[in-house]
Amino acid sequence: MLGGLLAYPIYQLGLISVFHYTQAQVSGGEPTTFEGFGNYSRLFSDGQFWEVLLATVAFAAACVVSTLAVGCALAVLLTRVRAVPRLALMLAALGAWATPAITGSTVWLFLFDADFGPVNRVLGLGDHSWTYGRFSAFFLVLLEVVWCSFPFVMVTVYAGIRAVPAEVLEAAALDGASPWRIWRSVLVPMLRPILVVVTVQSVIWDFKVFTQIYVMTGGGGIAGQNLVLNVYAYQKAFASSQYSLGAAIGVVMLLILLAVTLVYLRLLRRQGEEL
Amino acid sequence: MSPVRQDVESRVNLLRRFTRRPGRTAAEATALVVAAVVAFPLYWMVLSAFKPAGEIRSDEPRPWTSAPTLDSFRRVFGQQDFGRYFLNSVVVAVAVVIASAFIAFLAATAVTRFRFRLRTTLLIMFLVAQMVPVEALTIPLFFVMRDLGQLNTLWSLILPHIAFSLPFAIWMLRGFVKGVPEALEEAAYMDGASRARFLWQILFPLVLPGLVATSVFSFISAWNDFLFAKSFIISDISQSTLPMALLVFYKPDDPDWGGVMAASTVMTIPVLVFFVLVQRRLVSGLGGAVKD
């Protein structure tokens, strides 16, 4: 049944993307008409789409790498500290994770506000604006994205480390290996299944970032310089109920993510890792 | 002493040895500093909830307030049906956590222990639904819910959330189930354990840390959902969930930041409570097996 809850909407999504389907069609005000690949050609002929796609890929890649690095490093750190600092870090991280994205983004924006934010005061940056430059705006959003998504990686990987059979760690410890070496040559191979999940999930989420960009850059930045695909889809399609165009963008995103996932898994398999 | 217990116990000791190594002071200091940095935005949120309206965005961004007020919290709790929203959110989140943990545990065991063709394909298919913008799925899901007659009921939130959190949970638990040596399973059967006994009394405790991590994940994603909550609960406000009590404060042209921060604070606390309740299982996941 649950499979149906997932598969059926996907099937509908593909269907919608080849029709002319707006709110007027949904609520029966106008008949649906078949459009073939009209929605796709509209999308591909829009120069902005390609620019946004490129920015999305680069931004998502930066977010994934930063999130995984921070999350894994802190997970290892957690195994090396006693209960009190561990609980403190976990609670702080959980709080960051649990804060609704819309609020988290607002708070980060307030903290880095040119006129009213404490960060510029502390750093002595005067009224430097973080959201005006394209890269600086992306960087600020990246910080927020890492802030709210590293806890997921940290908790998951930490849970993975707790479940690693100890004989393995024993052997490494007796060899006198450094923490980095233990991580690299013992934990990573053991945790591979979990790291794969965490990586794939992060890729999916970071590719689909919406709230953070929408809130922090005011819907896509100065003159749209910080648009990512999901925000683009919202502005072009969903906000004005152009579901068919939105579905076409959704299908394109699906294909890209699927390709990335498959290539990643194929690479792992080539390295001799069984999934 | 059974071989299972012996094995588990020696692991616990070794893990302990691994974690108690020199440089712990530095590690702990780092952990505390990171915790402080990570918590600062949260502190700012809570602080803003207590600040009087004119002070939240002022040109003197002090990290304290000389005139704390509960006004913002009063506006949050003063909303009609606030208690009802809270209860609904708890019902949805708990139902999603229990159902997805249960199903994912069995499914993960199945896909790990039994080999069948297209296994990887199936696992990837699980992820596909997450790869498209949720906005694009709400319309089809809306029609499914309508045809099932579940619009305006909590089922219309519970079912999609289970469906959306399962793929991750299955993938994740698979890693944990795989990590349990097959020798352990054989040893258990040699001890005369039944399949069910192995599943629930041996395997289950061993993958508990993974279950806890996935539960936290599904709890948070169900708890913080705005889109389904406003798309499927349309005409029956008594079935609304907490995020709706937060959205009230996002008024176009005139947002009430104090209310936003107070409502978010109120929303975040139950998640922390949930985590404190389950985190012992995460930290001492292996302990569960030892007690067995």
Add this chain to the structure above:
Amino acid sequence: MKLSVRMVAVAAVLATAACTPQTSGNSASDKDEKTGTLRVWLFQEVNNQPKEQVVDSVLAEFEKEHEGAEVTVEYIPVETRAQRIKAAFNDPESAPDLIEYGNTDTAGYVKDGGLADVTEDFGAWNEAKDTDPTARQSVTVGGKVYGVPYFVGVRALYYRTDVFEELGLDVPETQEELISTAKEIRAAKPDLYGLAVGGAYTYGAMPFIWAHGGELATGKGGSYAAAIDSAAARKGIEAYTSLFGDDNCPAAKCAAMTGNDTITAFAAGKAAMAIGGDFSHAAVEAGKVKGAYKVVPLPGLKAGSIAPAFAGGNNLGVLKSTTHRTLAVDLMKRLASKKAQGELFEAMGFLPTFSDVRQQVAAKEPFVKPFVETLAADTRFVPASPAWAQIDAGAVLPTMFQEIVSGKKDVDSASADAARKMNDAFGSAG
């Protein structure tokens, strides 16, 4: 068990799904019952109780008048309106009979086939003759009326009396003076914005374009053509964007600002002037500048003239799917009556849509005087086209302003691009 029933149902749905996407048959209802329950959706305000009291007193009278009729009101957060109202169009079962909606959404809802045509009822309503013309325009699409105006919101110029006094400045009487005064203040007090402006503040920029005789788009009856690149409109764009820069409001900070950001800056004492709405009053009162500011209508080109302002606000409308049309229309008129709007103003500060009622409340509450004057002078509305939702969501106008103030494009090419995007939207949304 319930779940297995559901599984069968899903299987059935899957099996019967034909090869077109699903739609719902939301045709107008033939029924017009005179008893039963009416469902009403109104927007939930942050401080909702005073509004509930006004509504409850209207309901009490309504229920006394119509025996056997009952009304349930649900207050929904404004942020959830898009999903809920669309859902109501998709599922008549959950749909209310009467809704409150933002007046810029009118054309979109009509296109979606959701709102009932009430032209005749509106014409026969004796209070309708005093409805101000822009408010009437905001419920009209293609010559037909799809609801009644509930309240309006309008913007005017907030200025700091202490700053003006200290620098010995006069309140600007023309747009030119407004701009020069803003720069004068900035020169004398470099830590203040002269006039806080925002690149994403469409409704603050519109008066500049309208004052120069420009328009967003021209046309009637569903077919619009962008006019944002006309010579007159470009003069207005030029004037507004000249306010971005180190001599008034630095582009690095102001390009991204929204209307609310400019009011925040003003309330926090960071700006000597700002363009704010009657609805911004509470935020400014809570800020640092309390007691040290005044409001006047935003000046137009000639001395003594008022720049045309955007008339925002909300309407009430009956849904096409209602099975209680007569009752719903009657309740709509009662909720939006002169008496109820007067009470709503007292409770919430929402400006009435009837010119005469507005004059009365202005006499009682001096604060609203400049806003009422602005409304009496000349107000405009966005194109009554479903494409407006697309233009608004696609940030077409903010993008244009931001391209200019960040130096990426000049006025001519930015406005030409914006016009092209607007025409695309008009073309595709019809």
